[in-house]
Each structure stands twice: as C-alpha cells, then as structure tokens.
Amino acid sequence: EPEVTQTPSHQVTQMGQEVILRCVPISNHLYFYWYRQILGQKVEFLVSFYNNEISEKSEIFDDQFSVERPDGSNFTLKIRSTKLEDSAMYFCASSHDRGRETQYFGPGTRLLVL
Amino acid sequence: DAKTTQPTSMDCAEGRAANLPCNHSTISGNEYVYWYRQIHSQGPQYIIHGLKNNETNEMASLIITEDRKSSTLILPHATLRDTAVYYCIVRAPNRDDKIIFGKGTRLHILP
Numbered sequence: 001e002p003e004v005t006q007t008p009s010h011q012v013t014q015m016g017q018e019v020i021l022r023c024v025p026i027s028n029h030l031y032f033y034w035y036r037q038i039l040g041q042k043v044e045f046l047v048s049f050y051n052n053e054i055s056e057k058s059e060i061f062d063d064q065f066s067v068e069r070p071d072g073s074n075f076t077l078k079i080r081s082t083k084l085e086d087s088a089m090y091f092c093a094s095s096h097d098r099g100r101e102t103q104y105f106g107p108g109t110r111l112l113v114l
Numbered sequence: 115d116a117k118t119t120q121p122t123s124m125d126c127a128e129g130r131a132a133n134l135p136c137n138h139s140t141i142s143g144n145e146y147v148y149w150y151r152q153i154h155s156q157g158p159q160y161i162i163h164g165l166k167n168n169e170t171n172e173m174a175s176l177i178i179t180e181d182r183k184s185s186t187l188i189l190p191h192a193t194l195r196d197t198a199v200y201y202c203i204v205r206a207p208n209r210d211d212k213i214i215f216g217k218g219t220r221l222h223i224l225p
Binding site: 031033044045048056093105106 | 148152155156157158159160163201211212213214215216217
C-alpha cells in the first residue's frame with residue numbers, strides 16, 4: 001500500500017540554524033500539506049500546496065517557513081532560522097484531491113531545537 | 115477551533131466493541147464527518163468518513179444520527195493496538211484544505 005515517507009525521523013539543531021524537512025508524498029497525489037504537533041498539544045495545520053504554489057497557510061507559517069517541491073517526488077519544509085519554540089513533530093500529508101479526499105499522513109520528523 | 119465535542123478519555127476491554135461518541139451539533143449540510151486516530155508518536159491515520167449514511171470498512175463502522183448532530187465510531191473487536199487518540203473532524207468538500215484537529219478521545223484498551 002502506498003504511503004507518505006519523511007526524512008529524517010529525528011533532527012537536532014542549534015537555535016538560529018536552518019533545517020529542511022523532507023517528504024515523499026504518495027505518487028499520484030496532487031495536494032500536499034505540512035502540520036506540526038508540539039509535545040502534548042494538538043496537531044496544527046501549517047500550509048497546503050498545490051500546483052507549485054501555496055494554497056493556504058496558517059498564522060504559524062510566517063516568513064521563517066517556506067515550502068518547495070523541488071522535483072517530481074519530494075516536498076520540503078524549510079525553517080530558515082530555528083527558534084526553541086519550533087521544537088515539535090512535523091507531519092507531511094498528501095491527498096489526491098482537496099476537500100473530501102482523504103489526507104494521508106507520514107510518520108513525522110521530530111525536530112529538537114537547542 | 116474544532117467543531118466537534120468528544121470525551122477526553124475512554125476505556126474498553128480487549129475483544130469488546132469500542133464505541134466512541136462525537137457531537138457536531140453545528141454541522142452544515144455539505145460537511146462530512148471524518149475520523150482519524152493517532153497512535154503514540156505516529157502520524158494521524160485515516161479511519162473512515164461519511165456524510166449521512168452509516169459507513170463500514172475493514173477498520174471500523176461509523177454511525178451518524180438522522181439529524182447528523184452526532185456520530186459514533188465503532189471498533190468492533192478492540193485490540194491493544196487500537197490504543198490511541200481518536201479524532202472526530204467535520205470538513206466540507208471542495209472548501210476545506212486543512213484538517214482542524216481537536217483534542218480527541220484517548221482510548222485505552224485494557225487487557
């Protein structure tokens with residue numbers, strides 16, 4: 001069964017450093033998403049991406065964040081200058097279509113900012 | 115904010131049916147009810163969704179009341195691996211890109 005994959009599974013970085021989280025969505029999916037979950041808190045939407053552009057973003061997704069689909073398979077989330085409060089699990093998701101279509105989530109990347 | 119209300123936690127004995135309730139009294143006519151679950155430290159996992167008819171798949175059954183103001187997710191024979199946080203979510207097709215997760219119900223399956 002096709003699945004969303006994410007790398008790395010864990011990342012430790014120093015405050016102020018740039019990190020890139022990588023995702024490989026399901027191959028025939030067209031919509032891509034990033035969510036995050038701070039330890040002990042709810043899963044929060046960050047951004048959705050379709051046709052090589054952002055279709056929606058949350059207040060969390062400020063100028064420090066960016067997303068890119070550099071080739072036909074990868075979808076990345078970049079945090080330009082990490083802050084302590086960026087420590088969280090980051091989940092990538094994809095769907096074939098928007099709305100009613102089911103979003104399938106990856107296993108997540110645990111980011112720890114020191 | 116999430117448009118649903120769920121109990122904070124529930125217990126269920128292994129092998130028994132787990133019935134997880136959800137209230138969505140403000141649901142509108144074009145919104146679907148979705149259920150996801152999150153096993154500890156893993157990504158959310160899709161379970162089932164429906165509009166107004168009851169639905170069943172290999173994982174669970176979804177019972178939606180006639181007025182659509184509430185629903186119940188049924189795991190027919192719960193196992194220890196079903197221990198997770200279960201999220202009930204309402205979304206409208208062709209409008210809502212994002213999923214808004216609430217706090218969900220923490221289901222403990224007891225041996």
